[in-house]
Amino acid sequence: MSNRICCVVNYNNTYKNSKNVIFYSFPNRPHEKNLKDRWVKAVKRLDKTDRLWQPMAHSLVCSDHFIGNRRSKDPRSPAYVPSVFSKIYKRQSTNKQQQNNRYQRNLQRQDNKQRVFLNCHVVIPLTVHNHKC
Numbered sequence: 001m002s003n004r005i006c007c008v009v010n011y012n013n014t015y016k017n018s019k020n021v022i023f024y025s026f027p028n029r030p031h032e033k034n035l036k037d038r039w040v041k042a043v044k045r046l047d048k049t050d051r052l053w054q055p056m057a058h059s060l061v062c063s064d065h066f067i068g069n070r071r072s073k074d075p076r077s078p079a080y081v082p083s084v085f086s087k088i089y090k091r092q093s094t095n096k097q098q099q100n101n102r103y104q105r106n107l108q109r110q111d112n113k114q115r116v117f118l119n120c121h122v123v124i125p126l127t128v129h130n131h132k133c
Helices: 030-043 096-119
Strands: 023-025 060-062
Touching: none
Parallel strands: none
Antiparallel strands: 023 060
16 A cells, blocks of 8 residues: 555655545546546646556546545546646646536536426316217
8 A cells, every 4th residue: 555656747645645635546447438538638647758648557646636635426527537736737727616616506406407307297187078979
């Protein structure tokens, strides 16, 4: 466990020097290939030939790089992909608090839609006509 170190360039979080930090492995299952690619692009690390670096089985990203300091399994969450990096490392177009607020509002809207759908009862009156043929 003492080998745990964050793979983000110019970041020195390790298992030994960081309290209350969680280390996450890159998504590595076949159905998570798209997510893994998004993580690799977010980390923006290059290999020795100046090509996009590819993580190894032991490569980790620490929780400091996720909004709310915790990875989310929800694809709609801003914490689904690491996005918190130093300003020198990555230019930020929106405030992280704004992203989190948008996500919370989106969840609330979805919840409200479900509630309205479940509470909505449409009664269609049925009329019976007696016709003689």
